[in-house]
Amino acid sequence: MTYCFVKKRGRTAKLLVLCSFLFMLPVLLQAQKNVPIKGTVVDEKGAPVAQVSIALKDSDRGTMTDSSGRFSIQVPDGKGTLVFSAVGFANAEKVLSEDHTVDVVLKQALSDLDEIVVVGYGTQRKRDVTGAISSISSKQIEERQPVNLFDALQGQAAGVLVVNDGGGAPGAEGSIQIRGASTLNGGNGPLYLVDGVINPDGARINPMDIERIEVLKDAASAAIYGARAANGVIIITTKKGKEGRARIDLNYSRIFGRLAHKLPQNNSAEVREFRRIQSANPTGGTGGNTDSLNPGFNADNDLQQLLLGNLGDRQQVNLGISGGQKGLSYYTGVNYLNDKSIILNSYIKRVQVRSNIEYQASPRLKYVSNVSMMYQTGNEVPVARTVVVAFDRPAFSLIYYPDGSLTSYVGSKRNPVANAIYETNKTDVFSIQFANSMQYKITKDLLFTTTFNAMLDNRQNLLFSPRYVSANKDQNTGANDMQKTFSWEYQSFFNYSKTFNSDHNLQAVLGVSADKRRFDRAHSEYANVVSEEIFITQPSYLTASKTYSDADLTAGANLFARANYSYKGRYTLAGIFRRDGSSRFGSESRYGNFYSASAGWRFSDEQFMYWAKDVLSDGRFRIGFGQVGNDRIGSNDYLNKITFNGSYAGVGGAYTTPTFGNETVHWETTQQQNAGLDLTFFRGRLTFTADYYVKTTKDLLYEKALPGETGFDNVKVNIGTLENRGLEFSAKGTPVLAKNSKGITWEIGGNISFEKSIIKKLGDGLPFIVANKWYIEEGGKIGNFFGWKNQGVYAWNESNAYSDNWDRLTVVLGGDGKPLYENGVPVYTFNGQRYTGAVHQLYDPGGKLRGGDVIWENINKDSLIDDRDRQILANAQPKFYLGILNNLNYGQFSLSFLVNASFGAHVYNALLAAQSYPSNTGAGSPEMVYNVWRKQGDIAKYPYYPEFKNRGNEKKDANSIFIEDASFIRLSSLRLSYMFLPSLTRKILLKGATVYVFGTNLLTWTNYRGYDPEFSATNVLQPGYDNGKYPKRREYGFGINVNF
Amino acid sequence: MKKLNYIIIIICIVAVGSGCKKFLDLSPQSEVAQNKFYKTLYDVNAAVAGMYSGFQQQMIGEAQYKERALFWGDYRSDNFDRFLSYTTITTTEVTMNALTTDNEFSDWSGLYTVIGRANANIKYIPGAAATDSRVTQAVIDKALAESYAMRAISYFYIVRVWGDAPIWTTPMESLSDSLEKPRVAASKVIDEQIIPDLTNAYSLVTKNQTASVWTLGEGAICAILADVYMWKHDYANAIVWIKNLFKAKGPTGALYAGVNGTNLQPQASWKNLFTVPNTSIESIWSIHWDFLKNDCACMTTSWTANNKPIAMDIDLYNNWVMPQTVAAPAPVDIRPKQTIDPYSASNDPTRSNRDRFIKWYASPANPTKASTATELATYYFKEAPVYFPMYRLADMYLLYAEALNATGDPSNALKYLNFVRVRAGLPAYVEGSAPVADQTGLADAILKERQLELVGEGKRWFDLVRTGNLVKIMDPILRRRQIAAGTPAGEAIGFSDPRRILWPVNRSVLNANKKLVQNPGYGG
Known part of the structure; x- marks a missing residue:
């Protein structure tokens, strides 16, 4: 079958108006003889209960209690049974008597099976729901004092992974993924419905307006929303007013x-040390601009x-x-x-x-x-102008001139404080x-x-x-x-x-x-x-x-x-x-x-x-x-x-x-x-x-x-x-x-x-x-x-040595603390035993690996560390x-x-990674300053700095050392x-x-x-x-x- | 009562539920369905401009530092080196002959995008005549000639950079077509695709007209053909097409003629070739650029807000540029100081501006000192266009000399070489004396002159490959760079694998087309 909407919006509107008038016709034909019934509903402690729904059994009549627990309902001939139900309370029934007054004490219900659950285009009692639905009530929400829906939902429901960015950028939101990613294309966010109306996202809802939230997790329940429900549905019901005196x-x-x-960040002294690491002569004089007369380079800012x-x-x-x-x-x-x-x-x-x-x-x-x-x-x-810059600009660069005005670029690094303010x-x-x-x-x-x-x-x-x-x-x-x-x-x-x-x-x-x-x-x-x-x-x-x-x-x-x-x-x-x-x-x-x-x-x-x-x-x-x-x-x-x-x-x-x-x-x-x-x-x-x-x-x-x-x-x-x-x-x-x-x-x-x-x-x-x-x-x-699996740094040039099976050999050190040579070749051990077989070495397309270069796992067991040595390093989920x-x-x-x-x-x-490998005017990281290879024999975590771009030492974005x-x-x-x-x-x-x-x-x-x-x-x-x-x-x- | 209700409901549902099928039939709001295009003269002009724009974005770059004309034609050569402080993995790979299949410039898809646009134009433009009478046969012929020539130059780049290549001559129209085509031998691509396209373009183009320097006219078609034949070492045909070029008119309305040095841009206004190529008698084809529409022409060799990962090679800089900075250099060469800024701010050669290419800008050459900041700012800025020369007469003179020398006509070859040398301010070589005493010496002199005259114009790599000098020249240069990068002298491998003259085919290209085979010499 094909069905569709009418061609012109104007026509639609007219139809709607017409339909509504037609619906009202029978309303005018109604007439009843009613008896008013009044009463109060309280809880076990005697406190009035608001928002109790009261229904006359076997009819469509109903009302609600007001904030003082009072209600009033018109009952034909004053006969019948009233059913009282409220969230969190067990249902109660009262047969009407002659005095037309009903006072009810509701008992706290521990079971939530009688809760009314919103299932999309209607409601069901929780006991009848056949799908996987999680409900969150306003009470649960209010206890968290949430700013947005992501705050409100986090940790509340199984299968709902809420990643909350709130508390970061002002107004930051987050993401919600229900039961894992279901598509490779486009968003994996759920469909949001606010009072039955599709909303682009949940971020704009004031959590304090929310009466309850239902999360439809499985397709059996979400299918009612068909096309858009692939990633689950979040149904939000907002608060409604109840008959009675105004409540504020x-x-x-x-x-x-x-x-x-x-x-951790480098202070001025550490930045100068980092400069020394960056230069090809790491044991030379302190790097960086140390001109004691130049105030531009003698600050120490945090x-x-x-x-x-x-x-x-x-x-x-x-x-x-x-x-x-x-x-x-x-x-x-x-x-x-x-x-x-x-x-x-x-x-x-x-x-x-x-x-x-x-x-x-x-x-x-x-x-x-x-x-x-x-x-x-x-x-x-923007983060690119704050967090990133804060870690890139050396601490010794001046932020304020002596007259109190902000500096701009110093040493080709912008001043993030000036950027943020101006x-x-x-x-x-x-x-x-x-x-x-x-x-x-x-x-x-x-x-x-x-x-x-x-x-x-x-x-x-x-x-x-x-x-x-x-x-x-x-x-x-x-x-x-x-x-x-x-x-x-x-x-x-x-x-x-x-x-x-x-x-x-x-x-x-x-x-x-x-x-x-x-x-x-x-x-x-x-x-x-x-x-x-x-x-x-x-x-x-x-x-x-x-x-x-x-x-x-x-x-x-x-x-x-x-x-x-x-x-x-x-x-x-x-x-x-x-x-x-x-x-x-x-x-x-x-x-x-x-x-x-x-x-x-x-x-x-x-x-x-x-x-x-x-x-x-x-x-x-x-x-x-x-x-x-x-x-x-x-x-x-x-x-x-x-x-x-x-x-x-x-x-x-x-x-x-x-x-x-x-x-x-x-x-x-x-x-x-x-x-x-x-x-x-x-x-x-x-x-x-x-x-x-x-x-x-x-x-x-x-x-x-x-x-x-x-x-x-x-x-x-x-x-x-x-x-x-x-x-x-x-x-x-x-x-x-x-x-x-x-x-x-x-x-x-x-x-x-x-x-x-x-x-x-x-x-x-x-x-x-x-x-x-x-x-x-x-x-x-x-x-x-x-990417490539980082296994450390070669301590010596001689450390790049492997057996026929590409197992790493251990360098034997001589009395002088340097690799021991016999007959002009270095001495190695393997599994504690003297190794006498052929010694193989690893290469990068840019040359043979040496002391201070990164040791990469050699997946395909050939002499070259190249694209084919990449592997799956970890998973982000x-x-x-x-x-x-x-x-x-x-x-x-x-x-x-x-x-x-x-x-x-x-x-x-x-x-x-970016902090550790900045441009040559960047601040560097303490991580790098204290863990870098500087000279032959160093057992280090990071490779020799001046060579990080050579022989594949950096492996940007594909280096397992930065996966945590x-x-x-x-x-x-x-x-x-x-x-x-x-x-x-x-x-x-x-x-x-x-x-x-x-x-x-x-x-x-x-x-x-x-x-x-x-x-x-x-x-x-x-x-x-x-x-x-x-x-x-x-x-x-x-x-x-x-x-x- | 109840009946009435049901009737109302049924009426409402039917009214709402029937309606039209059109509700879901929405046309795109920011693009136009292809079947509504190629209908008017405006469509034809836009389609041709779209094709040029694609080529322009490939050559000069859709973003900063994407000037493929130079990554393919210059940066792998001895003209350029990485700027160590700012180099990236990509530029290190290019300058150290360590290309991998991940290198972004090993992706040929952009050129095939241009080919796809040319294919669409060739197929659909003639049909526009049916819906717009202004689309005359002359309009169609011009558009087709440009499309054929564009397709040819794009394939010519592909063949020179990667060798064998798949051939597409029609636009992709259906997913059921065989989308994965195998590579065709480079020689076959040249003989059966590039040359027929160019001769076809030549037959369609109106001859002896003042041509726009920005588009592919008679002169440009001849120049590309000559270049293609030179690549094939078919000197006879190269000479034929260079002579055909001499019969064509340039952008000023003058014939290229090709008889003497005065057919070149005069020495005093050599820079005009780059800054106002449309006014130069020497220009054949330059790529247009407009800051207002195309944004910054931020090539590594032009203005840029950021530090540059590529600079002129130190040998070329020291041997060619620095000698011109003394008060009375001997011999004088007008080009280096107009190509690159030879002075650092403090006139300290060790803190050189090897990355500051000024060739594209009208800044004057200062004889003994660095350009002032104000002066640089006047000429050297983001909004300034770069009119990248694809072909110019000096280039063709030198190719002509190369062809003549190869076919045993050294005196005419020397004549054309000297036209370019003398224009640069250098003394003419004397026939029979060193270094042009024999055929090899003359060939080397021509090659050297091409390097200096055309540095930064995307020619050097192809010249080295064509003349078979690549490994010989690059090996010591690469060895020097490897040692500088920390490799012990005994372990420097130089150029290493000669199969690495061709670029690798990018991995994503290989992934998308299972029929492709990687170039030998490159793993994975």
């Missing part, structure tokens, strides 16, 4: 941060301290106002963030507003409107999104939802580098970049839910959606403007060759259906079908069909398990299979295109793009099999979940290199297979439970994920090297570093990672802390809070107040010698390369929450 939540927090740790040693200061204010009246509820969240980084002149300021309004126009018709706006402005000092790199982001949704209850069992949402994202970056920081203080440059993205999406779907004979429950979804996205960019650059007060591009100073604009347009159209069947909650079955169309593919291969099926069996409900009921309260086995797709290639890669580029002798050029158009390129499909086990012990005191999955991506969208002789560089093809296998465990328990309000409660939750990803098949079976560092081959893993979350409650105090850890990953410490273990254990957050007793706060007209102190990135155990072993990679094929990242800070802060 105010939260203020302030955090101070310092550079978590400093890296650049790391000057540049990165500032006090980070983050202030955050959150204001949430929510409430509602009959049929109307609202929630508005305002967030203000002012984050000053530890790096000079580096900051971000952000204001976010989200407004959710629900209007129950009639018992059948509900209208929901979500509007969110964000404005963000910030200045970022340069501008300002980004303003403005984004607005609105979503309008209408829900119409056609019958008791059938709900129709239609949603239209649109988003505008506007981003402007201003770059300016004034004359002051140029080499001769005479040149300035600037750039002005504007990006605009506008997208809209339309969705319409039916939800059907019915219980037959009280044992059979059927839920179904059927719907369509369509979306379109347009991106525009205008980029201009200029140079040598007259005034440095303004940052605009003027025609007289335009750098035409770097000025351009760009545009992109994509669209998608989709059909989806899902059915869930449950028999007594004991047997559950689910199936999903999705058909996706994408404009990225040619007309022949535009559509892809994706299926999924899953089943659950609650074996603890079977009679033969009744004996275990006392221990095993609930036990369930899940199994699922599903498919999802991926279309992330260029917008029109199926076409051969002409690009207008280049210019020759005054005529603009045109030629075909380097990517050959492939009409047959089609959907990449990820298939996933998942088996899971959910166990609940001791009525919820302990829960345990295990999942095993096999995730196979077929028809990998892959940029295949074409033979250059064709005139093209590459073509997008579907080729190859990638497989991820993984095992995830998560457990949650309450080892200590308070007997009364004075006791201690201790909750502990943890999760651990093992992942192994293998490239099963590559298109033509040929391995390839990515960016000269990573090796991609069949049977190999993504992130394999490729963690073997397993885990998170452990603890909550301790004692009276009004609560303490929570999160430990997360990652093991088995490796990082190429390119910053240390990036395993770490981190105490990533800790929070201690005190909630004032309600009796106390009421006296000052507050409903509640909490004060807390907290810290993030408090302790890290790692052997990694760079700033931090954890950082995200922009390209999935190029992980773990640390060429200087924004260092993270250690943070301590305090905050206060008050509710009115």
